[in-house]
Amino acid sequence: MNKDWNTIDFLRHVRHDWLNKIQLIKGxxxxxxxxxxxxxxxxxxxxxxxxxxxxxxxxxxFATKLLIANWENYHFRLEYEVLAEEKCQLTEDDILTSWITxxxxxxxxxxxxxxxxHLFISIHSMEEGLRLYVxxxxxxxxxxxxxxFLQQPFPKHLVVENTEISDKELVFEVWMxxxxxxx
Amino acid sequence: MNKDWNTIDFLRHVRHDWLNKIQLIKGxxxxxxxxxxxxxxxxxxxxxxxxxxxxxxxxxxFATKLLIANWENYHFRLEYEVLAEEKCQLTEDDILTSWITxxxxxxxxxxxxxxxxHLFISIHSMEEGLRLYVxxxxxxxxxxxxxxFLQQPFPKHLVVENTEISDKELVFEVWMxxxxxxx
Numbered sequence: 001m002n003k004d005w006n007t008i009d010f011l012r013h014v015r016h017d018w019l020n021k022i023q024l025i026k027g028x029x030x031x032x033x034x035x036x037x038x039x040x041x042x043x044x045x046x047x048x049x050x051x052x053x054x055x056x057x058x059x060x061x062f063a064t065k066l067l068i069a070n071w072e073n074y075h076f077r078l079e080y081e082v083l084a085e086e087k088c089q090l091t092e093d094d095i096l097t098s099w100i101t102x103x104x105x106x107x108x109x110x111x112x113x114x115x116x117x118h119l120f121i122s123i124h125s126m127e128e129g130l131r132l133y134v135x136x137x138x139x140x141x142x143x144x145x146x147x148x149f150l151q152q153p154f155p156k157h158l159v160v161e162n163t164e165i166s167d168k169e170l171v172f173e174v175w176m177x178x179x180x181x182x183x
Numbered sequence: 184m185n186k187d188w189n190t191i192d193f194l195r196h197v198r199h200d201w202l203n204k205i206q207l208i209k210g211x212x213x214x215x216x217x218x219x220x221x222x223x224x225x226x227x228x229x230x231x232x233x234x235x236x237x238x239x240x241x242x243x244x245f246a247t248k249l250l251i252a253n254w255e256n257y258h259f260r261l262e263y264e265v266l267a268e269e270k271c272q273l274t275e276d277d278i279l280t281s282w283i284t285x286x287x288x289x290x291x292x293x294x295x296x297x298x299x300x301h302l303f304i305s306i307h308s309m310e311e312g313l314r315l316y317v318x319x320x321x322x323x324x325x326x327x328x329x330x331x332f333l334q335q336p337f338p339k340h341l342v343v344e345n346t347e348i349s350d351k352e353l354v355f356e357v358w359m360x361x362x363x364x365x366x
Contacts, residue, residue, distance in 0.1 A: 007193075007247045008238045014197050015231050025208065026224050029217060041209050048198050055191050064190045 013071040053082035057125055059093040065100050066121070074108045076117035076138060086125040092176060095155045096130075099174070103134075103149075107170075110146045112139035132174040140167050196254040236265035240308055242276040248283050249304070257291045259300035259321060269308045275359060278338045279313075282357070286317075286332075290353075293329045295322035315357040323350050 021044055028036045054063045069078040111117050117138030124131045140146060143165050150160050150172060163172040204227055211219045237246045252261040271279075294300050300321030307314045323329060326348050333343050333355060346355040 006243065007250070008243050010190075010193065011197070011234070011250055012238060014194070015234060018201050019228070019231055022204075022224055022227055026221070029220060029224075034212060034217065037212060038209070041205055041212075044205055045202070048202055051194070051198060055195060060189065060191050067190070067194055 013068075017070075050081050053085055054080065054123070057082065057085065057088050057123070058090070059088040059096060061093050061097040062100060065097055065104070069104065072104075074104060075111050075113045075115070076107065076119045076136070078119045078121070080121040080123060082123045082125075084124045084126045086127055088125055088130060089178070092130060095158055095176070099154055099158055106146065106149045107136065110140055110142045111136075112141050115139035127178070129178040130176045134170070134172050134174065136170040137168065140165070140170060143167055143170075146170065196251075200253075233264050236268055237263065237306070240265065240268065240271050240306070241273070242271040242279060244276050244280040245283060248280055248287075252287065255287075257287060258294050258296045258298070259290065259302045259319070261302045261304070263304040263306060265306045265308075267307045267309045269310055271308055271313060272361070275313060278341055278359070282337055282341055289329065289332045290319065293323055293325045294319075295324050298322035310361070312361040313359045317353075317355050317357065319353040320351065323348070323353060326350055326353075329353065 021040070024040055025037050028034075028040065051067065054066060057063060066078065066080055107119070115138050118136070120135045120137075122133040122135075124133070147163070147165055150163050150165075154160065157176050159175045159177075161173050161175060164170070204223070207223055208220050211217075211223065234250065237249060240246060249261065249263055290302070298321050301319070303318045303320075305316040305318075307316070330346070330348055333346050333348075337343065340359050342358045342360075344356050344358060347353070
């Protein structure tokens with residue numbers, strides 16, 4: 001899973017993603033659906049704005065993990081949004097990155113491959129701390145192991161709370177209190 | 184000029200380039216010019232095909248130099264095409280990369296900043312060797328130095344030939360004979 005992305009491979013993935021978008025526009029133009037094309041373009045612009053916001057949070061390792069997640073052959077598709085945009089701290093980057101890496105791997109082991117698995121992460125970085133709202137929809141094959149994973153103690157100041165789990169959905173929040181990490 | 188591209192910056196550049204294309208499509212849609220939109224989309228697809236061909240030549244360092252050249256703040260805009268597509272050799276990658284790096288820097292020093300400077304490179308990789316057709320259009324402020332640069336001896340087996348130079352155009356070919364480099 002830990003590929004050593006070199007520039008060429010990297011650009012190949014990006015090019016592939018963008019060409020898909022262009023083909024979608026082209027297809028709808030050919031079907032003479034200019035309104036659908038405008039919708040698609042607005043969706044693309046919204047998506048790139050979220051990418052830009054994520055890139056500006058000053059947590060480059062964590063941001064990179066999310067930005068390239070859909071090229072990593074996980075059995076889920078990731079989407080994210082960034083709502084509040086208070087800059088983060090460098091120490092938070094390490095903690096969050098270790099945690100999300102472990103979470104992606106664990107989730108990947110406990111879901112049904114090739115099912116319609118979607119992971120949505122909403123990121124709120126506020127003055128008092130950082131909160132992630134995590135929402136997985138799809139097929140969980142081992143809810144108990146997944147539950148145990150989320151109940152284990154995590155690196156300092158990272159708290160998982162409000163967990164709800166079934167075989168079709170997993171919802172929880174991750175909270176890091178900025179006062180405690182010494183802002 | 185030698186920026187240490189990290190992933191975030193890298194994706195920022197790519198995103199910026201693609202958003203420009205999307206905005207161009209959006210603008211022409213708003214002007215109710217679907218035919219122009221289709222032209223733009225075909226240009227985009229052609230361009231990405233050239234990127235893919237360049238990426239498949241097995242000269243990753245050289246390919247990267249060309250792929251990221253337009254993010255490097257040179258005073259020229261680079262375009263390229265790949266015609267013949269015989270795979271290259273690893274030793275050619277080092278030689279070509281050293282040479283193109285030096286050429287980009289030298290050209291950049293000898294052209295008028297902010298003029299309409301275009302550099303076009305056509306790459307032909309054939310059984311018998313690799314040929315680059317280089318064509319610069321713009322404003323050269325020092326044709327003599329540029330000439331001397333092109334006349335100096337280059338790394339083994341890299342030959343610059345058929346040079347024509349004026350203050351508005353510079354054309355030459357780079358030739359590397361594959362029999363000599365020991366295929």
